[in-house]
Amino acid sequence: MNDTIPSREMLIDGRFRDAGETRPVINPATGEAFAEVALADAAMTAEAIAAARRAQPAWGALAPLERAGYMRRIAAAIRSEAEAYARLIVREQGKPINEARGEVDGAAGFFDFFAEYARRIQGEILPSDHAGEQIWIQRVPIGVVGAIIPWNYPFALVARKVAPALIAGDTIVLKSHEDTPLSALAMARIFQAAGLPAGVVNILTGTGAVVGEALCNSADLDLITMTGSVPTGKRIMGNAAKNLTPVSLELGGKAPFIVMADSDVDMAVRSAVTSRYMNCGQVCICNERTYVERSVYDEFVEKFVAASKALRIGDPMEDSTDLGPKISRAELEKVEARVAEAVGEGAEIVIGGGRPENPPHPGGFYYSPTVITGVRPGMGILKSEVFGPVVPIMPFDSFDEAVSHANDGRYGLSAYLFTNDIAKIMRTVNEVAFGEIYVNRVGPESLQGFHVGYHDSGLGGDDGSHGLETYLRKKTVYVNYSGAPTSALMPYGG
Structure with a gap:
């Protein structure tokens, strides 16, 4: 891959297409534009959907092993230039290079993992109520998929949507985020080089107001899958309802991180630091609110603050950098507003609380690691997603109280528990209303x-065999080989 991505061209029906209107791509570490990206319009979106519709029957008719062959070539191509892709992610998204390398490896892993399902998409054969008959339930492609991804993992999330679609026999139209389009365009070139037939994967760059709306209002999609914010997810669901289009929505999170006194406090501190500050806190499963049993609260806070102070804010291209910038000025200002609100409600800033005095670049969107104490239930900082390097820490006196705090909110994505008490572990499994629970460890999933x-964290889901089910639908077939007329088989003579 060259360092320069032809950013004004998007993949539609096997060809790279330009568009007249463009948008700058900003490097979050410097605040400066370094590329221009084309903005698709509604007509181009419709062309991409039509191309996917034309391509789907032939793609779905291929043997799954043939589809898996394409996917393995894609995974190998990603790994062959992994460092270049990682550097591209850093330039447009701002995460530290070591995290970007992990993202690239994860993207390749999605294609390898789902390629293994070539021999694992199973149907069922059921006994009939009648002699000489069988009932088959097949899993078949859902059809044409519309996918919308956010900016926090711009390379891996392309893979997370495309890989299961490909092995299922679906075709797909994917919209990248406006702030991070170049990773998706790099993936588009990988798909083309792997020889995917025209129209199987289409990659669009553009705005949510134009491309996103056109996708979600289309009657020609069979599934809409989206990762992003709660307000956007609700809008997508409303639009999709007009055509009864199924949706899979992975939305925001406000993960509680519970630390019991019987846990290994040092391990809990290290884990809490990792979970809060990875990708500058811009992860839906991040530690968004930390609850610590009172007897170890002071020890935990002291060690967490020390670890936070030791983090190196730096140029994300450098291996020694722990914390890069926020994705954009707008996102930076959202974090500032959340912290100001917390202070206004009586919370106390222990460290951080603003932009660093000497950022690696004066125009970058950096925010210092921030620890907040003196928080109380009901405060906005415990309710609203921060999506930045800010962590409120609150003590509790009993496990019942911790469970109540964890469940106090509209989000229900990920939760964390650190304890060596199996009874508390099982109670958490049974009583904490979150889709993912991590016990004595942190993500990624x-x-x-x-x-x-x-709840507000979405519906549907991604990954594994259950995520793959989203991209398939079931077809029931009644096979009568008895030779008897159908009317004779009706149970009530009707």
């Missing part, structure tokens, strides 16, 4: 798991 949220 595994490919074979199921990434699913409750």
